[in-house]
Amino acid sequence: MSDGSSFYITTPIFYVNDVPHIGHAYTEVASDVLARWHRQAGDPTWFLTGTDEHGQKILRTATANGVTPKEWADRLVETAWQPLLQTIDISNDDFIRTTDARHEVNVQLFLQRLFDAGYIYTGDYEGAYCVGCEEYKQPGDLIDGTGPYEGQQVCAIHSIPVELLQERNYFFRMSDFTQPLLDLYESNPDFIQPESVRNEIIAFVKRGLTDLSISRQSFDWGVKVPWDDSHVVYVWFDALLNYITAAGYGYDDEKFARLWPATHIVGKDIARFHAVIWPAMLMAAGIEVPKQVFGHGWLLVGGEKMSKSKLTGIAPNQITDTFGSDAFRYYFMSAINFGQDGSFSWEDLSARYQAELANGFGNLASRVVAMVTRYFDGVIPDPGESEAADERVRTIERRVVDDADAAIERLAIHEALSSIWELVDELNGYITAQEPWALAKKPELLDRLQTVLFTAVRGVGTLAVLLSPVIPEATGTLWQALGGVGEITDVPLRTAYHWETDGKVWPLEPLFPRIENIEGSGGPAARE
Amino acid sequence: MTDGSPTIRKREPSAGRDLTYPPLPQALTVPVYDNHTHLEVQDGDDSLSYREHLDRASSVGVRGVVQVGGDVETSRWSAEQALREPRMLAAVALHPNEAPVYDEAGTLDDALAVIAELATRPRVAAIGETGLDFFRTSGEKALAAQYRSFEAHIEMAKENNLAMQIHDRDAHSEVIATLKRVGAPERTVFHCFSGDAELARVCAENGWYMSFAGTVTFKNADNLREALAVAPRNLLLVETDAPFLTPVPHRGRPNAPYLIPYTLRAMAEYLGTDASMLAAQITSNTELVYGSWNAEPVVLPSYTD
CATH class of the missing domain: 3.40.50.620 (HUPs)
Structure with a gap:
């Protein structure tokens, strides 16, 4: 649209x-x-x-x-x-x-x-009516009677004979x-x-x-x-x-x-x-x-046969109490191809929480904000001359915005998330390769350090905007830390990379904190 | 009995049992509740107060218990401890084997009146255990008392919109017939489910909950595991029935709520499912049956050792 x-x-x-x-x-x-x-x-x-x-x-x-x-x-x-x-x-x-x-x-x-x-016309409806249930029963709801009701069809719930009723219907x-x-x-x-x-x-x-x-x-x-x-x-x-x-x-x-x-x-x-x-x-x-x-x-x-496993009688708060609502939202949108049946398990949920949300996205955001705080007193630096690696980040940043939007258009939410995750992975790889902590030790490379952290901050902000429909709580927090201007939900999503900051970052608590009892070694649930 | 006394009963000794409490199992990732336990009964060499029981339980991911009374005294104790302990809700009733005893003494109506009053108290979440027991009770008069008591309990559960925990020993079809005749409470639990696949199907059709105890881990309990396999997951509960029915591998030693992970894991393994997902399912079910353990506040000071 x-x-x-x-x-x-x-x-x-x-x-x-x-x-x-x-x-x-x-x-x-x-x-x-x-x-x-x-x-x-x-x-x-x-x-x-x-x-x-x-x-x-x-x-x-x-x-x-x-x-x-x-x-x-x-x-x-x-x-x-x-x-x-x-x-x-x-x-x-x-x-x-x-x-x-x-x-x-x-x-x-x-x-x-x-x-x-x-x-609409008037007609007669005929069906087997159970007075116990007070409703018409489908043939599949009936069983053969036993004892005094031998030879009759009885209600499977009440074990009493059904009546053949006719009523005027529209x-x-x-x-x-x-x-x-x-x-x-x-x-x-x-x-x-x-x-x-x-x-x-x-x-x-x-x-x-x-x-x-x-x-x-x-x-x-x-x-x-x-x-x-x-x-x-x-x-x-x-x-x-x-x-x-x-x-x-x-x-x-x-x-x-x-x-x-x-x-x-x-x-x-x-x-x-x-x-x-x-x-x-x-x-x-x-x-x-x-x-x-x-x-x-x-x-x-997970692990169960199709016929037995339509088992979704679990209250959502069993999951959100431990992992939070963002993780619930992210997990079911990313782990399951929207439109297909999807298998899920607690272990998979824990693993993805740790790998993708905590270590992948959350840690990236924390590191970038922490480095800007440490090396530039929280003021987002102006970039110097761009190198190929910086351009590559910017190109991917723009492409994933388009790819994710196109995927959402097809209602392929999981594909949108995997596109966005290309940028998470790219930025993590970029920081590892550029080693800003090493650049920071060499005053002559200050210009390069500025460019790298500028590029990283821009990328993290774009991620925040793109992910805000999926994990609104964490991205709202991140937006504050990035000095984002206005409400994150007002930033036009199809040009997410144009997001604006007032130029200063603020300390950021871990967006996806470690969950102690995840491996079953801790005490009772986190809620206690 | 008041002031949060640690226990008020002692289990009958039997020869040759190992009377030490088993070690703590590995903690559950997703916590569950023990929906049927008797912490008023002292068992084993070391006497544990209900607080110690619940602390051990908390440490392995057992979030809370339903403490179940079986006569006037233990029902009163259960209702009172639930008022001081946030991890405990109470169930009150005259056990089907106690009803004839009261009847014989001419005090059944008085005792039922006590239970009816307890049923209105805060943090009393269920009527139970009640039902029929043809294993330990026989004789026309005794059985008549058992039926009368069972039906009175069903009424109390319905009047107070409480869950009901059923004790059914060797009396499946009579229990079902009674429930159908007088109308089962909306949330009905077969405590220590002892039926086969057929009974599980009947429970499924009627939306009755099936609470599995340590017996499901016993070697000779194939019929219980078959029942477990056909039971809809949204009707499953888990319990210890402590101090009785300790799950394998500690069968015979004193039971306690902290041992429920053995039963839960055995159920998951038998069903070929993830223990955490089964736990999440059972916890959801448990909170549907009894409500939240925090719905009504504790009002009495906590018991100090």
């Missing part, structure tokens, strides 16, 4: 009854890095996240806890979801809840428009959109990414779409169907609409025109809802389809 057009990015809205875990945090961090990057590059940026709060289960847990479903959701948003965003330093511009009036009212508006346009004519969707995927190959997810979805749609039941009568914690308030809107239909109701659909046309269409970051398991149902709904309503649906991979625990 180097053209300065708007960048509207979303995460899925999280089911409010879930417990936040590393998987949620991963999606949030990736979206946040993209949002911060675009924001700092000067693109008008809007980053939306939120919670999905309707449905039978929420009603049931709320009742069990003696509160209304809205009070229950309020509690979870406050005690679980907002704290998650703080734990991992998320910079969302908006937080939509499906119980917001702006959402509920405009879901109804959307539905009414679809109804008026003839895309259906969305999704089947009308089989061909228009295939045309969309064909004409806009980037609409679904990565390629593996795209292929899977095309194959699915090619088999033909069926109409979608979009209302339920069996419970009432949801958005009421506008022309028939004995029905509530199917939760997925309701949830998907958050992306437009948050953006002004139905109540702020100017805002909606400015923000829409969005880039949706989702886990690949729900890519189908976003790349099939959602664009079909939008087409039916005459609204532009999303800019892109990107299905990222799963986190796997």
Whole structure:
């Protein structure tokens, strides 16, 4: 988006009854890095996240806890979801809840428009209903009964026979959109990414779409169907609409025109809802389809088989308490190719923290600041004549800015980081080769020492700017130490190398301190 | 019993045991909690106070414990020590083998009333251990008392929104039937999980937690390891049940929370996973079940030796 057009990015809205875990945090961090990057590059940026709060289960847990479903959701948003965003330093511009009036009212508006346009019809829904669960069960949820229920299908949870129930439902004519969707995927190959997810979805749609039941009568914690308030809107239909109701659909046309269409970051398991149902709904309503649906991979625990290892039930603070939020963000963005499944382990996290953040980047910043302090009293020296090595640093500095930006454009966050790390490695190599500590011993080489430290400071500042979307805390600290002018987040990212300093550096504590119990030799966790 | 007395019970001696505490294991990188321990019971040659137990535990990456009572006296002790010790939360209950004893004495209702009051106190995070034990209890009257006590405890857990720790010995199907009949508390833990893969599947379907003790390291415990393999990771917990059930390689010697790394590492090894990631998972689970150990402040002065 180097053209300065708007960048509207979303995460899925999280089911409010879930417990936040590393998987949620991963999606949030990736979206946040993209949002911060675009924001700092000067693109008008809007980053939306939120919670999905309707449905039978929420009603049931709320009742069990003696509160209304809205009070229950309020509690979870406050005690679980907002704290998650703080734990991992998320910079969302908006937080939509499906119980917001702006959402509920405009879901109804959307539905009414679809109804008026003839895309909704009345039909009968037949399914196996479990009174214990109070919901329709899929065939896979049923098992063969035993004992008194021999020969009947029973609910796997309650072990009681299910009833075949029929209810009047409203259906969305999704089947009308089989061909228009295939045309969309064909004409806009980037609409679904990565390629593996795209292929899977095309194959699915090619088999033909069926109409979608979009209302339920069996419970009432949801958005009421506008022309028939004995029905509530199917939760997925309701949830998907958050992306437009948050953006002004139905109540702020100017805002909606400015923000829409969005880039949706989702886990690949729900890519189908976003790349099939959602664009079909939008087409039916005459609204532009999303800019892109990107299905990222799963986190796997190191060394385990695929089938067993979708194990992300770990609370993010288990990691941030020890390593900090920057390390969490950096690790998951650099260690895993965004879009593919990625394996992670505590040992890998520890090793990369030490090698890349502490020894690679943090140590570089500390050394450069310390040398300017020692040799020039903290005043960043003016450069003398450049040599080839200095030019090489400057060339790489410019190139990695372009490379990283191009990678972010492709949502290849890991590639952006590996480009930026070329500059980390280059600067570390440059300092080793130039040996400023040796130059400092020879007064006749003062000019050379000035050039080397000037070049190094410029490079470190460029790194700070480039890394600020990924590790905002450490780069904010470094920015202070470099005497950076203004807020680091205001420095235009695509010309990071033009960053400005007031000319003086300040002492810098280690950005990524040593973690004592990393090798399992120390005492309890650092938090104690 | 008050003033933070170090222990109030002594384990029955049995012949031929090595009564010295094992040495400290290598510390865990990622800390865990011992979600079921009895620090009121003195065992071994050296008497350790709960503070010494917890200091040893801290030094090897065991962040805290749930101290579990089994009768009126030990439940009171647990609730009180939790009020002076930040690394301890309490569970209170009448053990299924104690319920018939109270019943016989005609004091079961009084004892249940004491537990019900303790359940409302700060830093009491669970009702437990309660459940059914057909190994040590038999006879119609005794079993009736056991059922009555179990159901009363389930109600207390639900009323106070507390977790519940279940003692299930040779009574799997009756425990499940009771939970289904009266409705299980939202956070239900099978303490010292003793079932097979089939029971693990039932727990998984119902969202019940499975807490593995040192028994999972025992040579003859293949059924437990099979259960461990099918248990969803987000339902796993780990415990010592100290001073009992010391994990291999120190089986038979006195158990203590600081020995939990053996159990955790054995579980990780059996699952073919990284011990640190398993620990992070289990710690997340533990805090979901009992809340944060810092959620409610300690209010009593700490015990001094």
